[in-house]
Amino acid sequence: MRTLKLILAYDGTEYAGWQSQPHGFTLQDALESAIARITGGALRVTASGRTDAGVHALGQVVSFITESRLSLDVLHRALNAHLPRDIVVLSVDEVREGFHAIRDAKRKRYRYVIQDGPIGDVFRRRFAWHVFAHLHVAAMQRAAQSLVGTHDFCSFQSAGADRETTVRTLFEISLERGRGAGEEDVITLEIEADGFLYNMVRTIVGTLVQVGRGTQPESWPGEVLRALDRRAAGQTAPPHGLFLVDVKYE
């Protein structure tokens, strides 16, 4: 028996999210079905976290236990040959027995992409939230810094989630407008924490966008944080601008 760790990238547009569920085809279904076809055994995989319908990943981490004796390289190529074209395995490694993709995760990094301006970019529409207003990114960047540190983030958690604690440590949050040719209307937010509450990144983005529009002052996200009340925050940004960038372990 070996414990394997995969790093995956996927375009989540066509999936009903990561986790298997009664209705809709999920990323987990696609991966488990590809592994079953290659190794001949049904199994369950564990991901570092669920991503919602429409959310993408540049570096989702998945672990599973297998009896297969295929070499890592053969397994890697076979997986990419069997997976749908919107899912790709970036690496396959053998890890210590007992490695667990959720429990052992120390930090996660997400990216959220916004495209602003009056005309939506057809080539980014699956991968960026189109906001008609021109956003004031420097104000958003300053406002976001009040969230850095260890705080109770329950104001930025969607209702219905049930976590033991809503305290998380946010190590870094940054927003930047693209500088390359054709990227002047692309705003990228990067955020890293020891964990995220349900819809936390999307609620932070929705809140910061109100600062960027000028409808709320720069001090507002800090006030929302201190309110400890989801009703204080802005809208939840749509899923299709969100990417799980990577997951850090020991």
Add this chain to the structure above:
Amino acid sequence: MRTLKLILAYDGTEYAGWQSQPHGFTLQDALESAIARITGGALRVTASGRTDAGVHALGQVVSFITESRLSLDVLHRALNAHLPRDIVVLSVDEVREGFHAIRDAKRKRYRYVIQDGPIGDVFRRRFAWHVFAHLHVAAMQRAAQSLVGTHDFCSFQSAGADRETTVRTLFEISLERGRGAGEEDVITLEIEADGFLYNMVRTIVGTLVQVGRGTQPESWPGEVLRALDRRAAGQTAPPHGLFLVDVKYE
């Protein structure tokens, strides 16, 4: 009666090409149907050229004649409200009577995007040709220069096309590997000419890729040109890496 000129961008993935045809929904169908709903009159539009199924545009030019008295700004916003999300009107202008988007075009510019390396990028798969081999871009760039100038390009025309002359003037062709973060595996070809034969860009790309793989020498594209025979050229690159960038008029 006014003659209007639109500039459009579109993601061609879901369409059976530009031109209306008996089977399949086309970009022309989508545009004409949106215009008809707004102006209340059925009409035909003329594009600077047809794009094939799967080909994209950053700046397709379309002209049509209308009795509508709507202001250009209202028409612009109404079109974008009525068009599917993968088509966007970038500008609407009134032009002189008699303007014709095909006949009056003086130059066209296309872009072709390749992604190379062993693992396909899921986020570029609709917009780039994935080539497994690592391509030698400097060799492709040097080889491409033999095509610049006024030549008979019949070696680079797909069979079945029927043009009066196969002589065209190629003003510029350049290939460059991306320099930004995460763009190291993206190769962009830009090509500008006074006109293009059917599948000419895609056949040039397929030919240059053989040089980039090292299976043909740098002198080969020039030899293909001089052979005046389509069978001398390389494969036709797939449509989904191709973008009509812009069309220049007087």
